[in-house]
Amino acid sequence: MHLNYHFLRYLAPALSEEFAGCSILSCFSQSKDELIIETQGNQGTRYIRAHLLPPQVYLSFPDHFHRAKRNSIDLFAELVGDQILSCHVFSFERAMRFELASGKKLIFKLHGNRSNILLYHADETSPTALFRNEIKEDKTLDWKSLERPLDLTWERFEELQGNAAQFLPTLGQIPRNWLKERGYPDADLSTKWNLMQDLLDLLDAPLFSMVEKEGEITLSLLPESDSFGSFSDPVQACNELFYRALVIGNFEKEKTKLLKSYQEQLKKTLSYLKKSSEKLDELKSSPPPAQFADVIMANLHVFSEGVQEAEIHQFYTGEMILVKLKPNQKPQDLAASLYRKSKNRQLELNQIEKTLAAKRSLAMELEKKIVLVESIKEFRGLKAFLKVNPEDKINQKEAGSLPFKVFEFEGFTIWVGKSAKDNDEMLRGFVHKNDLWLHARQVPGSHVVIRTKGMNGIPPQVIERAAGLAAFYSKLKTDSLAPVILTEVKFVRKVKGSAPGSVMVDREKVIMVRPLGPDEETSSKKDS
Incomplete structure (x- = not known):
């Protein structure tokens, strides 16, 4: 519920109190989906940290943040030197805005996968800058349209026949489950109204509980028997959630x-x-x-x-x-x-x-x-x-995200590049200089690598198998016999400006093999 209106209506005034009068010293990013705003005020240096990598969208407000010397870029340059006046939540919306002394507005739109940060100049209704430029609809978003007043009277409730999603669309999963557990869907209209009022009373109590739901750490505004931490300060709750869910998680x-x-x-x-x-x-x-x-x-x-x-x-x-x-x-x-x-x-x-x-x-x-x-x-x-075992970074990637297919043959690992671009990535970030590199001769095709770490020599049948794959994943796939070149990776180099997958090769040998797909057997395998 940390992205929910019912939490933001507590967080926004708390941020007003924390950051009112603070000057913005810098605004930067050192990872694609995280924005850091450094401020200076009477309480010293404070940071606003927004991590917007879906589905991990979190805010935190630390006292300290170490800016990296590399891979760090300044953003929203027009914010530097401006002063924060206040922070306000939009009515019944998952968004809040910082009002600045210059008249600018910095909008935090916390819409899950579509979360973004938008900057508006004074009297402008369209943003002048976005943090996530890929969200095209935000380029013309009128910040005033984020105000969504709701009618929470009995008359409106009765008109909607107690439909909770239409009456209060800001509830979120945890409050909806709370209603469901108390028989809301099958209750009569009067009982539904009473349950809704009980829920609103609970949401009006500023107590925030940390709970684990389906393996994920989340924040709840409702009493939770299995809570492992409760907070009355929404800023502290945000910081703790950020640490537990993002850092530790x-x-x-x-x-x-x-x-x-x-x-x-x-x-x-x-x-x-x-x-x-x-x-x-x-x-x-x-x-x-x-x-x-x-x-x-x-x-x-x-x-x-x-x-x-x-x-x-x-x-x-x-x-x-x-x-x-x-x-x-x-x-x-x-x-x-x-x-x-x-x-x-x-x-x-x-x-x-x-x-x-x-x-x-x-x-x-x-x-x-x-x-x-x-x-x-x-x-x-x-x-x-x-850092000590850099070759094992591959183990942190999902198989589908690797730039190559992986095959095992007689105890050896063989990699086959998926595309021209992936061939380059495999050579640039994964192979070792002593690995054996193979490629169908003088035709487009996949780069193939036999991993040699810890192995004493490569048997001829393993080389033959890898060469068969190199021929199969090339323009020579349908030939009865195909020439394949092989050399150690250290003799394969990329020429600056060359096309994806294009390389220069030294000290290569050529062998003739039959193109063999991953489900076919080599002749030596059949003979045995």
């Missing part, structure tokens, strides 16, 4: 989001460790293909005179095994193929062991980070943590 949300991301990463990492360890044990326990090849080479005489199928003795295990040759295949060729598979399997074993070691290290790092984040108690600590 946002901190908890950011902390929870970061923790959830780490926990999900840890869950995926532990799952990969389990599956890959089982695969490693399976590979180690099965006889290498080279043994089968040795047996074939020792029994070449069996396949003389065009024999294509024979049972031979497996001298490593003592078993008899059936060997079938393909049409026109020589036993020596089959043995050579098995020797190659045995060599490749040893390479696969070595790579799995390397990746497992990297993943175990990652799991330990994630566990440490989870403990550290859980121990953080305030925004300052969270910012310091992210």
Whole structure:
């Protein structure tokens, strides 16, 4: 109810008392949706802080505010040096105005997602400046139209048949729920009137309670059994709400989001460790293909005179095994193929062991980070943590807001840019210089990045998979084979003034791959 007329009618006179006679020293913003007004008066320096980022619209009036040296811009320059005379609420409207000595008026229109701050010169009915210029209808808003007198007599109530929304449209959700809980919708007209009068009496009592409704901290003008703080001073109530809902609330949300991301990463990492360890044990326990090849080479005489199928003795295990040759295949060729598979399997074993070691290290790092984040108690600590771990800022973003698609393949993370502009953003703000960068050769397409943090080398099948994605998300999507260039991110640079997604590349290699979408398998995956 902090944006409600029934609260603002207490807040406006309190602000008159606090700021009357104060001179405006500066007016600035250091974040897109927050305006700060610095004033000086008999009580010292005071600030008016308006945070208008929907749906978090809050006001506060602190004694101290540290202006950042960077990313700070002066606004409403014509206010500087002017003096605040008084503050008034508009009748039955979610808006209030500061009257200034110059005759100017500064309007705070607190209409939820359409909240804004508007400056009017003396005798002007249209604003000369807006804080949020994107709200186009405010550019022609007549401030006098914000006055909305209401008839609260029995005659009007009777005429509307007790329709609460039409009789008193300023009530808001909490008072409407109060009426509903007391059977207002089904009551007779006389009972409705009495309930309405009881509600107005409660709203006339200047006591403001802090409550939590559906996970959100809010202010109520009604008695609340589960209140965790009550105030008689509306300015103090505003400041406390700002701190609890915006400062602490946002901190908890950011902390929870970061923790959830780490926990999900840890869950995926532990799952990969389990599956890959089982695969490693399976590979180690099965006889290498080279043994089968040795047996074939020792029994070449069996396949003389065009024999294509024979049972031979497996001298490593003592078993008899059936060997079938393909049409026109020589036993020596089959043995050579098995020797190659045995060599490749040893390479696969070595790579799995390397990746497992990297993943175990990652799991330990994630566990440490989870403990550290859980121990953080305030925004300052969270910012310091992210400063030390800048790559983890990605974890604070929702997946849909990232400039790239995310894929996982054999323990490696692969990013695919969503658009030309997103390609630039991915390279500018997310990648590491040692990551591997891929792109379809000489055609428009997505930038693809294989993340290498904590990994010792990238297996050929992972590079092939990422290259297949690079080809798939390019103009070469329908080709049977496509050339893809790859190099480390540190050899990819943006040329000033070039088109979105356009880069210069050094030390690139070219590989030929089949374009493969996210739901398709690589040839190596199928063969295994």
